[in-house]
Amino acid sequence: LSSRASTILHALDIRSDSELAGVYDGEWTGSGEILESVCPTTGEVLARVKSATPAEVERALERSREAYKVFRTVPAPKRGEILRQIREALAAKRDDLGALVSLEMGKIRTEGEGEVQEFVDIVDYAVGLSRMMNGRVVASERPGHSILEVPNPLGVVAVLSAFNFPVAVYGWNLALSLAAGNATLWKPAPSTPLCSIAVTKIVSSVLEKNGVPGAVAGLVTGGKVVGEAVVGSSDVDMVSFTGSEAIGREVGKVVQSRFGKVLLELGGNNAAIVMPDADLNMAIPAVFFGAVGTAGQRCTSTRRLYLHSSIVQKFLSRLESLYQSVRPGDPLDRSTLLGPLHTRAAVGIYHDAVDHLLKTGAEILTGGAPYTDLPAPLNGGNFVRPTIAIPQEVNVKDPVWSTETFAPVLKVGVFDELEQAIEWNNGVPQGLSSSLWTRDIRNVGKWIGPVGSDAGIVNVNVGTSGAEIGAAFGGNKSTGWGRESGGDAWKQYVRWSACTLNFSDEAPLAQGVQFSN
Ligand code: UN1
Numbered sequence: 362l363s364s365r366a367s368t369i370l371h372a373l374d375i376r377s378d379s380e381l382a383g384v385y386d387g388e389w390t391g392s393g394e395i396l397e398s399v400c401p402t403t404g405e406v407l408a409r410v411k412s413a414t415p416a417e418v419e420r421a422l423e424r425s426r427e428a429y430k431v432f433r434t435v436p437a438p439k440r441g442e443i444l445r446q447i448r449e450a451l452a453a454k455r456d457d458l459g460a461l462v463s464l465e466m467g468k469i470r471t472e473g474e475g476e477v478q479e480f481v482d483i484v485d486y487a488v489g490l491s492r493m494m495n496g497r498v499v500a501s502e503r504p505g506h507s508i509l510e511v512p513n514p515l516g517v518v519a520v521l522s523a524f525n526f527p528v529a530v531y532g533w534n535l536a537l538s539l540a541a542g543n544a545t546l547w548k549p550a551p552s553t554p555l556c557s558i559a560v561t562k563i564v565s566s567v568l569e570k571n572g573v574p575g576a577v578a579g580l581v582t583g584g585k586v587v588g589e590a591v592v593g594s595s596d597v598d599m600v601s602f603t604g605s606e607a608i609g610r611e612v613g614k615v616v617q618s619r620f621g622k623v624l625l626e627l628g629g630n631n632a633a634i635v636m637p638d639a640d641l642n643m644a645i646p647a648v649f650f651g652a653v654g655t656a657g658q659r660c661t662s663t664r665r666l667y668l669h670s671s672i673v674q675k676f677l678s679r680l681e682s683l684y685q686s687v688r689p690g691d692p693l694d695r696s697t698l699l700g701p702l703h704t705r706a707a708v709g710i711y712h713d714a715v716d717h718l719l720k721t722g723a724e725i726l727t728g729g730a731p732y733t734d735l736p737a738p739l740n741g742g743n744f745v746r747p748t749i750a751i752p753q754e755v756n757v758k759d760p761v762w763s764t765e766t767f768a769p770v771l772k773v774g775v776f777d778e779l780e781q782a783i784e785w786n787n788g789v790p791q792g793l794s795s796s797l798w799t800r801d802i803r804n805v806g807k808w809i810g811p812v813g814s815d816a817g818i819v820n821v822n823v824g825t826s827g828a829e830i831g832a833a834f835g836g837n838k839s840t841g842w843g844r845e846s847g848g849d850a851w852k853q854y855v856r857w858s859a860c861t862l863n864f865s866d867e868a869p870l871a872q873g874v875q876f877s878n
Contacts, residue, residue, distance in 0.1 A: 363738075365693065366400065366407055369464050372457040373559045375408070383410040383554055383582030385561050386421040387428070387575035393417065396582055398555045401467035401701040402691055404741030410554040412583035415590055421546060421579050422596045425517045428576035429544035433514035435573070437542065441491025444539055446567045448484040451477060454563055458528065458556075463692040465555050466527050467700045467743070468655050470693055480532030480560075483830045483846060487536035490851055494540065505865025512855035514542030515622075516598030519591045521612070523603045524703050525658045525767075527553035528560055530626070533830070533846040534601045535564070535578060541854040543598075546579045548591050552704060554582045595619050599854070602626065603660075606765075606791070606839050613841070624853060625841025626834075628765040629793035631816070631825035632665035634782045637672055639798035640822070645676060647824035648771075649683045651796070653747045654826060656700055657769030658707075660840075661794045661818070661826035664765065666773045667755075667782040673775050677726065681749065684727045689735060689744040702743040702768060711745045711768035718770075721761060723752040728769075749773060757788030765791060779804055780812075787815045793836030794818035794825040817844070 362370070362377055370377050382389040383396065391411035398407040413421065432440070451458070459474030466473070499508040520534040531547055538545040549557035561580045568575055581587055592600050592615050599622035602612045609627040616623040633651060635644050651663030668676050690697035702708055708731055715729050728748030735744060747769035752761050755774035762772065762785075776782040786795055795816040797808045805821050807813055817836040818828060828834055833848030835841070844850045870876060 362407070363403070363405055366405060366464060369457065369460045370407070370555070373454065373461055374562060375555060375559060377408040381408055381410045381554075381558060383558065383580070384413045384417050384421060385565060385575065385580040386424040390417055391582070393583060393587075396551050396554050396584070398465055398552070400464060401703050402742040403738040405738070407465060408555055410558070410582055412551070412554075413581040413587050415586070418581050418583075418587055418590045421576070421581050422517070422591070422594055424574070424576035425544040425546045425579050426596055428574035428579070429514065429517055431574055432544060432577050433542045435542065437491045437494060437540065440539055440542060441488045443567060443571050443573065444484050444488045444491060444536065446571070447564055448481055448488065450563050450567050451484065452481050455481065458559060460693060461556055461559055462528055463700070465553050466524060467692055467703050468658070469697050469700050470695050472655055473692070476526060476529040479529040479830060483533050483536040486830055486847055487540040490537070491540045494851060494855065501861065502871065503863075503869050505863060505867070507862045507864065509860040509862065511858045511860055512541070512852070513858060515854055515856045516543060517546060517596055518543045518599045518601060518854060519546045519548060519597045521548045521588055521591070521600065521602045521604065522550060524550035524552050525655065525660070526603075527556035530603050530845070531557070531560065533834070537851045537854045539577070541851060543854060544577045544579065546581060546591065546597070548581050548583065548588050551582065551584045557582060592616060593619070595621070598622060599624065601843070601845065609841055622853065624843040624845065626660070626836070626843045626845060627841040628791045628839060629660040629662065629836060630664050630763070630765045630789045630791040631661055631794040631796070632667055632786045633663050633796040633825055634667045634779070634786060634798065635669060635672060635676060636779065636797070636799035636801065636804055637669045638800045639672070640800065641672065641676060641679070643822060644798040645679050645683065647796070648680060651824040651826050652771040653684065653687060653699065653769050656702055656745075657747070658703060658767055659826045661828065663771060663796070663825045665762065665785070666771055667776050667785055668773060670775050670777050677749070677773065681727050684747050684749060687747060689732055689739065691739065699744070699747065702745055705743055707768060708743050708745060710766060711770065714766040714768060714770050715748060715750075718750045718752065718761060721752065721759070723750045723761070725750050745769065755785055757785055763789045779807060783808070783813060790839040791836065792816040792838040793840045794820070794828075796820040796823060796825045798822055
């Protein structure tokens, strides 16, 4: 193993000289198919992980259920105290875990660390929540009666997370699920097993110290078969899935058909709209980060840019020079802004997208090809040039505009009226994030109101990506309508009971119904 990799793995107590156990259900096991963790920057195999067999998935599900039965009786503020310790344990490993995210996923250092920070933040939030997951008392129409809406723990929550946020998105779910008194079973993306093992080690050591069953935060690594077993299991009360629209559609159907709860976080195809009065000194760097940050691999990445006709030239020439200043490099190196795509397959997807743009007559302003001349060891990585393309026309029904390409390809369209740009913003199947740049309050009112953006995230003078944890995160339409992280998202992680209590000596029926003569 390169010293670059071994230092990081060592700091997180991950031994990569032998095959690693990829299943945790209170004990570390795993005897299934081998998953290779491949560094996207160099192509180096970082570790080989033994994923879950069907029998191991079964056992993990059983243990999760048992763990839930114990954990649901722990008072919520006590669960909050455990969360507080998890927060401390994560914060202590922030740099090492952030580096592992960069090593295994490929995002740059500050973003890898930011991802761990996002986990820390949501755990902080959940600590507070543990004393605030309140139900309510409803006025009853009957004398001597009272109605309570009571939140109780839900059961087992399965989290199927994506490669692009291999730590934070699990964190969003784990934090709320723990506060709510559930057991959580994590099925991470098969290409980021090390992140999930490192996180599970940190979390389980805190659980153990507190005498809580480890299966409260279980892990089953694996591919499609493991995912299907988890999603299809009636032992799982809620499935929280992050990934593509195509797979999300299947997950949704399977969980719905067994009447489970499902929370979907699917494709984003996010637009930024820039008005003539916008502060371009703010808007241009924000679009640059939104489109090129994380090498375009956030579900919130900016994929469509709608510019007012009066500022097109100015905007694009400045954006283009930012694009041209960016150099690919090792994401672990603090000066790098552009890391690799996560997989070889993603390079193919990038190629296909650029091909399709060219075939349909788009102008490629900059980029359009992978890097071919990088020095070793970066020549083993999946580096592509961030691309700006101007399609011939804006036709939101065309795949050029209507599909999410998980790579740094930004498409530009030109408008004259805000109404037109909003129509384009809303005209695609997805509805995750959106961003308007303006200083005119009338535009803001339009944008955030009933005739405005139909996305779940509607920003003003803030880019499409990089949301804080405080508000609920999620998207509408084919993004799946799920909400995670802050706001009222926790309400999905509990089961609600409406309890009507009668303290009187009579038993009247509601609505004045009489059933005696
Ligand atoms: C994702 O890309 O799946 O808003 C999540 C953001 C991050 C989370 C992205 N806080 O970009």
